[in-house]
Amino acid sequence: MTADDPELRVSKIESGTVIDHIPGGLALTVLGVLGIDGEGDATVSVGMNVPSDRLGRKDILKVEGHELSQSELDVLSLIAPEATVNIIRGYEVAEKFRVERPTEVVGVLACPNPNCITNAGEPAEARFTVLDAGVRCTYCETILREDITDHVQV
Amino acid sequence: MRMRQDHITSAKALSRGDIEAVLDRAAEFAGDPTAHADRRPGALLGLAFFEPSTRTRMSFAAAIKRLGGDIVDMGPVEASSVSKGESLADTVRVIEGYADAVVLRHPSEGAATMASEFVDVPLINAGDGAGQHPTQTLLDLYTIRAAAGLDGLTLGIVGDLKYGRTVHSLAHALTNFEVEQHFISPETLALPESVRYDLDAAGAAVEEHTSLEPVLGELDALYVTRIQQERFPDESEYRAVAGEYRIDAETLAGIDELPVLHPLPRIDEIQYFKQAHNGVPVRMALLDLLLEGDR
Numbered sequence: 001m002t003a004d005d006p007e008l009r010v011s012k013i014e015s016g017t018v019i020d021h022i023p024g025g026l027a028l029t030v031l032g033v034l035g036i037d038g039e040g041d042a043t044v045s046v047g048m049n050v051p052s053d054r055l056g057r058k059d060i061l062k063v064e065g066h067e068l069s070q071s072e073l074d075v076l077s078l079i080a081p082e083a084t085v086n087i088i089r090g091y092e093v094a095e096k097f098r099v100e101r102p103t104e105v106v107g108v109l110a111c112p113n114p115n116c117i118t119n120a121g122e123p124a125e126a127r128f129t130v131l132d133a134g135v136r137c138t139y140c141e142t143i144l145r146e147d148i149t150d151h152v153q154v
Numbered sequence: 155m156r157m158r159q160d161h162i163t164s165a166k167a168l169s170r171g172d173i174e175a176v177l178d179r180a181a182e183f184a185g186d187p188t189a190h191a192d193r194r195p196g197a198l199l200g201l202a203f204f205e206p207s208t209r210t211r212m213s214f215a216a217a218i219k220r221l222g223g224d225i226v227d228m229g230p231v232e233a234s235s236v237s238k239g240e241s242l243a244d245t246v247r248v249i250e251g252y253a254d255a256v257v258l259r260h261p262s263e264g265a266a267t268m269a270s271e272f273v274d275v276p277l278i279n280a281g282d283g284a285g286q287h288p289t290q291t292l293l294d295l296y297t298i299r300a301a302a303g304l305d306g307l308t309l310g311i312v313g314d315l316k317y318g319r320t321v322h323s324l325a326h327a328l329t330n331f332e333v334e335q336h337f338i339s340p341e342t343l344a345l346p347e348s349v350r351y352d353l354d355a356a357g358a359a360v361e362e363h364t365s366l367e368p369v370l371g372e373l374d375a376l377y378v379t380r381i382q383q384e385r386f387p388d389e390s391e392y393r394a395v396a397g398e399y400r401i402d403a404e405t406l407a408g409i410d411e412l413p414v415l416h417p418l419p420r421i422d423e424i425q426y427f428k429q430a431h432n433g434v435p436v437r438m439a440l441l442d443l444l445l446e447g448d449r
């Protein structure tokens with residue numbers, strides 16, 4: 001690490017998750033879909049529009065005391081496919097990985113089709129197949145593209 | 155042969171082999187539908203119709219009875235436990251206890267796919283909202299094959315391509331054959347993105363048009379779907395569009411013996427009409443194949 005590594009612009013955390021390489025301007029969206037709204041006691045640091053070789057401008061999030069679950073990672077992969085995730089334990093990077101686009105997301109998104117069986121109070125979790133661009137409801141086959149974040153139900 | 159699919163929820167899941175097995179057996183049964191009561195004696199078909207569809211219900215009932223079986227019918231929704239708030243999942247599990255196969259008609263899209271996850275007996279989708287209606291598709295394929303063949307066919311599909319679920323199922327199924335599909339509709343009623351996506355993914359030969367006249371001469375058969383008044387904000391707009399896509403003697407003047415196929419129920423956009431009445435033999439064939447062997 002060098003002195004101008006952008007990661008140093010936000011303070012180190014003892015344990016939790018650092019999400020790097022979020023497309024510039026989407027940090028608050030990511031917090032929103034992860035359900036982190038400042039109500040809990042987690043310390044959250046946000047770096048916005050940090051210069052990045054890969055993305056031009058990127059956002060960085062540090063969330064203290066919270067490791068992302070698989071379904072949270074799945075949502076993250078849909079809105080920030082370039083993101084890297086660092087799991088921090090004892091001030092050290094315990095795990096570092098790129099998000100992977102899953103082939104399917106279950107229970108993460110609600111189907112936008114009001115007439116879909118998953119919106120009818122049945123014991124079936126909304127399930128989506130991940131396409132090259134967007135996702136598609138396994139049950140009613142509706143395709144969801146740009147506005148995925150509006151349908152997150154984590 | 156056995157069907158690759160245990161449940162028939164979507165025409166998309168049917169392989170070419172599945173389709174041909176059903177159509178070939180339907181052709182055998184169509185010769186004399188009354189001669190096959192020894193095929194499935196004692197078989198019970200559960201009917202779960204969450205919305206009325208007299209024609210489809212009667213066709214399935216006739217088919218299983220022609221094979222020597224019988225129906226167990228959930229009856230109208232108002233009179234059943236469904237109205238007391240029982241879920242679809244629970245309802246089909248109950249019917250499964252009485253039946254060797256279940257036919258489901260439901261107003262919500264994806265209902266059959268979901269219901270099939272809760273039962274072990276074959277479940278047949280008889281229509282799920284604006285979604286799929288695979289037995290209608292098999293009937294359409296049977297009719298088209300008899301009238302004009304499938305491989306090498308250039309087919310025009312005209313009318314409401316957006317909401318017409320029979321079109322969506324048929325278009326998927328035709329990708330199993332060497333068929334060139336021409337879709338003709340007003341822009342507001344064009345194929346939905348999800349259907350177009352699948353056709354492109356299947357590498358289907360597809361063209362979309364807003365006018366029938368330029369392509370009419372290339373077609374081997376024409377499939378007409380009903381443009382429904384409720385899709386339009388006012389009656390005058392509906393009349394203008396419905397009139398433009400009406401198929402009548404004038405439209406077909408100079409075209410030699412073009413088979414025109416039209417799923418019921420129909421309204422005024424077609425006068426020339428040639429529809430095979432093979433719903434029962436096709437459903438007999440499907441049921442016979444699904445009930446074949448140990449399950």
Ligand SMILES: [Zn+2]
Pocket residue numbers: 111112113116117118137138139140141142264
């Ligand atoms: Zn859906």
